[in-house]
Amino acid sequence: MSTGTGLGGATAQPLTLSKLDKVYSSRGRESFHAVKAMDLAVQPGELIALLGPSGCGKTTTLRMIAGLETVTGGSIMIGDREISQLPPGKRNVGVGFESYALYPPLSVRENLGYGLKARKDPQAAERVQAIADRLEMADLLDLRPAGLSSGQKQRVALARALVRNPPVLLLDEPLSHLDASARNRVRRELKVLQREFGYTTIVVTHDQVEALSLADRLAVMNAGVIQQFGTPDEVFDDPANLFVATFVGEPQINIIDGVLTGDGTVRLGSGTLPITITDQSAERSVKVGIRPADAALGTAGDAGSSDGLAVTVRFYEHLMEFGLATVDIPGVDARTVIQTPAVQRLAPGDQVTLTAPADRIYLFDPTSGDRIR
Ligand SMILES: Nc1ncnc2c1ncn2[C@@H]1O[C@H](COP(=O)(O)OP(=O)(O)OP(=O)(O)O)[C@@H](O)[C@H]1O
Ligand SMILES: [Mg+2]
Numbered sequence: 001m002s003t004g005t006g007l008g009g010a011t012a013q014p015l016t017l018s019k020l021d022k023v024y025s026s027r028g029r030e031s032f033h034a035v036k037a038m039d040l041a042v043q044p045g046e047l048i049a050l051l052g053p054s055g056c057g058k059t060t061t062l063r064m065i066a067g068l069e070t071v072t073g074g075s076i077m078i079g080d081r082e083i084s085q086l087p088p089g090k091r092n093v094g095v096g097f098e099s100y101a102l103y104p105p106l107s108v109r110e111n112l113g114y115g116l117k118a119r120k121d122p123q124a125a126e127r128v129q130a131i132a133d134r135l136e137m138a139d140l141l142d143l144r145p146a147g148l149s150s151g152q153k154q155r156v157a158l159a160r161a162l163v164r165n166p167p168v169l170l171l172d173e174p175l176s177h178l179d180a181s182a183r184n185r186v187r188r189e190l191k192v193l194q195r196e197f198g199y200t201t202i203v204v205t206h207d208q209v210e211a212l213s214l215a216d217r218l219a220v221m222n223a224g225v226i227q228q229f230g231t232p233d234e235v236f237d238d239p240a241n242l243f244v245a246t247f248v249g250e251p252q253i254n255i256i257d258g259v260l261t262g263d264g265t266v267r268l269g270s271g272t273l274p275i276t277i278t279d280q281s282a283e284r285s286v287k288v289g290i291r292p293a294d295a296a297l298g299t300a301g302d303a304g305s306s307d308g309l310a311v312t313v314r315f316y317e318h319l320m321e322f323g324l325a326t327v328d329i330p331g332v333d334a335r336t337v338i339q340t341p342a343v344q345r346l347a348p349g350d351q352v353t354l355t356a357p358a359d360r361i362y363l364f365d366p367t368s369g370d371r372i373r
Contacts, residue, residue: 012044012198013079013167015065021073022060022224034060036224037074045198047191049211052221053247058204059097061221062170065202066095078168078200094166094199096158096174102145108132108156109141112163131163134189136182150177155186162193169199175210187214208248212236220244242287242369245362251292251324253362254336258288260363260372269331271309274358278373286372289362292339297325297346298353308353311336316346327354 017040025031035057042048050058063069065076067088076084083091102111109128116124132138137155140148148156154177161169174190175183191214194201205211211218212232219229220243228240239245245253258266265272266288298308314335315326323340338354340346363372 011167013200014044014077015042015168015200015202016040016077017061017065017074018077019074020061020064020071020076022057022064022069023072034224035064038224038226040219040226040229042200042202043216044200046216047194047201047203047214049215049218050202050204050221051206051208051211051218051247053206056221057224058206058221059172062095062097062172062202062204065091065168066093066097066170067091068095092167094161094164094169096161096169096171102153102156102160104145107142107144108137108148111145111156112141112160115160115164127163128159131159134193135159135162135186136189151179151182154178158186158190162197162199165197166199169194169201170204171201172204173206174203176205176207190214208250212248218248220247222247239289239362239371241371242289242364245289245364249291251337251339253289253291254334255364256288256290256329256332256334256336257366258286258363260284260286266361266363268309269329271330273309273356273361274307275361275363276358277363285366287364287366287369289364290336290356291360292324292337294360295336295338295354295356297327297338297340297344298355299344308355311352311354313346313348313350313352315348318342318345327352329354 017038020035020038022035023031023033038061050061052058060069064071067086071084075082112128113124116127132141135155135158137159140152140156145153154174158174161171175187178186187210203214215232217229217231218235220227220235222243228235228244235244235248246255256268258268260283261267261272262283264274266275266286268288309329311327311329313325313327317324320342322342323344323346325338325340325346326335327338329336364370365372
């Protein structure tokens with residue numbers, strides 16, 4: 001298919017991981033279970049962000065899909081084709097890994113065109129030029145890889161993954177070395193290209209802003225296990241467990257030890273807040289999650305109103321578009337951060353009332369971390 005842009009288009013394919021498993025074992029070292037029975041169904045043309053802390057198994061997952069790492073168990077399907085035992089070159093997967101070596105003696109232009117020439121693509125030169133223009137790197141085409149900065153190398157790696165029009169595109173931290181403004185622009189362009197050409201895409205990142213802005217759906221991963229898979233709104237508004245709630249959201253959600261009272265409130269220190277919850281069994285300890293932007297502080301001096309908590313401001317940061325107040329809830333050890341409107345200037349020592357909508361107060365089991373609903 002030719003779209004007239006010199007780039008051509010890929011035929012969108014679903015990518016399905018079933019019970020995918022990876023155990024690293026090497027002689028003389030303890031084996032390590034890096035990816036645990038992972039199920040993930042990516043729709044044709046969908047962009048998934050794989051988000052999680054360092055060491056959780058993101059790169060391992062991509063490397064298994066790309067064929068750069070063996071699979072310990074489970075299957076990887078593109079469309080109805082099982083690919084997990086195929087050599088990398090037969091998988092039809094575009095890979096943008098930073099560590100993926102460029103051939104040093106060739107120019108960037110030759111590096112980008114290499115695979116296309118091998119396939120005898122008559123439009124190789126046009127494609128290379130078109131993708132370089134779109135990624136703001138046309139000025140790099142005649143340089144050698146050794147002369148590039150890490151941000152420039154990263155753009156070359158991204159271009160190389162895109163130029164072959166893969167039906168499935170795997171990108172591992174594709175923008176991490178770009179400066180802030182280039183990063184925003186290239187991120188938008190990447191999303192536009194992905195939409196235009198319909199690559200089924202997995203982007204690995206531990207930058208949640210990148211994940212939230214790029215992804216149709218997020219897979220939040222920890223310790224080799226997907227904790228939640230859903231749209232950014234679902235993951236943010238309805239976190240499956242304590243890990244997801246604390247990992248997604250900036251500033252981070254407040255987690256406070258509390259007690260579920262059984263009468264429609266949760267006790268925090270010496271006060272209570274109303275909650276909406278169906279599980280109203282006997283009194284039990286819970287972890288209470290309140291996002292900084294969900295709560296509000298009443299004006300100074302009104303502490304003690306009935307449906308809120310009387311708190312004391314310890315610290316106030318005015319961040320131009322909004323403020324962040326760090327407050328003490330009486331009887332609670334941890335400090336609580338509340339986002340406030342820019343016009344509400346607070347000062348240390350102010351006594352104010354903290355309120356939060358009942359349906360925005362999250363409760364978690366203190367042992368398992370599971371949501372209590
Ligand atoms: N070849 C290997 N042999 C043994 N253990 C490995 C090997 N490669 C990775 N690991 C381990 O597997 C785990 C997952 O690694 P992986 O590179 O997939 O993490 P990641 O989520 O990509 O982290 P990061 O965000 O830091 O890139 C880590 O604990 C890592 O130490
Ligand atoms: Mg990694």
